[in-house]
Amino acid sequence: MSTSSVTGALDAWRGLPALQQPDWADPAELAAVTAALAKQPPLVFAGECDQLKQRLAEVSRGEAFVLQGGDCAETFEGSNADAVRNKLKTLLQMAVVLTYAASVPVVKIGRMAGQFAKPRSKPTESRDGVELPAYRGDAVNGLAFDPASRRNDPRRLMDAYHASAVTLNLCRAFTKGGYADLRQVHAWNQDFVAQSPAGRRYEQLAGEIDRALTFMKACGVHPDEFHSVEFYSSHEALLLEYERALTRIDSLSGRPYDVSGHFLWIGERTRQLDGAHVDFLSRISNPIGVKLGPTTSADDALALIERLNPDNEPGRLTFVTRMGAGRIREALPPLIEKVHGSGAAVAWICDPMHGNTFEAPSGHKTRRVTDVLDEVAGFFEVHRALGTHPGGIHIEFTGDDVTECVGGGHEIVEDDLPQRYETACDPRLNRSQSLDLAFMVAELYRHNA
Numbered sequence: 001m002s003t004s005s006v007t008g009a010l011d012a013w014r015g016l017p018a019l020q021q022p023d024w025a026d027p028a029e030l031a032a033v034t035a036a037l038a039k040q041p042p043l044v045f046a047g048e049c050d051q052l053k054q055r056l057a058e059v060s061r062g063e064a065f066v067l068q069g070g071d072c073a074e075t076f077e078g079s080n081a082d083a084v085r086n087k088l089k090t091l092l093q094m095a096v097v098l099t100y101a102a103s104v105p106v107v108k109i110g111r112m113a114g115q116f117a118k119p120r121s122k123p124t125e126s127r128d129g130v131e132l133p134a135y136r137g138d139a140v141n142g143l144a145f146d147p148a149s150r151r152n153d154p155r156r157l158m159d160a161y162h163a164s165a166v167t168l169n170l171c172r173a174f175t176k177g178g179y180a181d182l183r184q185v186h187a188w189n190q191d192f193v194a195q196s197p198a199g200r201r202y203e204q205l206a207g208e209i210d211r212a213l214t215f216m217k218a219c220g221v222h223p224d225e226f227h228s229v230e231f232y233s234s235h236e237a238l239l240l241e242y243e244r245a246l247t248r249i250d251s252l253s254g255r256p257y258d259v260s261g262h263f264l265w266i267g268e269r270t271r272q273l274d275g276a277h278v279d280f281l282s283r284i285s286n287p288i289g290v291k292l293g294p295t296t297s298a299d300d301a302l303a304l305i306e307r308l309n310p311d312n313e314p315g316r317l318t319f320v321t322r323m324g325a326g327r328i329r330e331a332l333p334p335l336i337e338k339v340h341g342s343g344a345a346v347a348w349i350c351d352p353m354h355g356n357t358f359e360a361p362s363g364h365k366t367r368r369v370t371d372v373l374d375e376v377a378g379f380f381e382v383h384r385a386l387g388t389h390p391g392g393i394h395i396e397f398t399g400d401d402v403t404e405c406v407g408g409g410h411e412i413v414e415d416d417l418p419q420r421y422e423t424a425c426d427p428r429l430n431r432s433q434s435l436d437l438a439f440m441v442a443e444l445y446r447h448n449a
């Protein structure tokens, strides 16, 4: 295909139903902002996306495990050094637990540097008789409940680009500049060790890693080997005007890449086969994911594969299942059986968050850690029974000590929820709950191997 026909095809989605798009306040302003975005430098490079595709191909072959996570909704205010470092620190601690205790290479993907848009169940929100547009993420409007904040403002798309750039810059600096050095395993835990059972358990493991590193050094392994980690960014490709404006033709391959993030996914609410999101993502060359909820049929999954990865390129397509703890054991097997039977190379990841949300009596949206752990356990059980590879987890977490999900080794009860309920959208695991999960996943992985 010529460059002009590749570029033209990237706009085919405009003629298709696009769900969950904001009703932008000013279309002329939207056009001006997307034109300006189209001239901005890429946030990620095609070669990096291809490298992640290779890693995900390894996952689909059962050779590696994905740890994908971050906020439900990133905020502009949260795009600062402390918050980003805390999230990365937690992700690195979880990855270390998994790598060491489960002996598996871990592909680290942040739900970071672009997760600024949210699909919502209802287009509006009402409080005390006042109805305003729902909050759709900082890329669209503000969380405060007043008409000015809730205006769907296209200029926020440019702010989202800049916040993504800042966050990714911090992530690159932290992961390449020495902070992620494996010899820092104790330092990541310093503020945490005495406070929680997960912190103490981690400290023990860090001691073992220290001894292993000393041993490897004595064997002649160069310390630089431990100096940096590969880290990738990801977000839901929800706002198609934004994603289109950040899509570029790679000069080396002539193929289009969405340079807003390394890995992009289609949400459960926007995965219609004849919809705009599936069309747009079918035309970019990044590794991509699709969320699959409990109503997904095996034929839906096969049809998505046909649309999104017709050449069966390993690493191109990841299914992120979010069935709910009560459904996974019966909903997942038929999908895996049929997809596996078709010979399709997909990676399977478990999102144990989105099928397990409920409202506490206080009105806070929350999740029980026991449900999260149970869905992950179900995911491993199903893969073990079918002889397939449980390829990873996708979670909503933060590095801060929030009180948004109930349960965990350092228990949070429903009455604690108001103490530090800080999410802009859905409840996240805090650091201690995230580490609890990592230890459990490591055990399950060892058991499945």
Ligand SMILES: O=C[C@H](O)[C@H](O)COP(=O)(O)O
Binding pocket: 072, 118, 119, 120, 121, 122, 354, 425, 426
């Ligand atoms: O993160 C997922 C969705 O955006 C979220 O669960 C939707 O929440 P709502 O049902 O409050 O709109």
Ligand SMILES: C=C(OP(=O)(O)O)C(=O)O
Binding pocket: 072, 119, 236, 266, 267, 268, 269, 291, 292, 322, 354
């Ligand atoms: C909206 C999300 O999930 P899902 O599409 O699975 O509901 C999400 O991951 O933010």
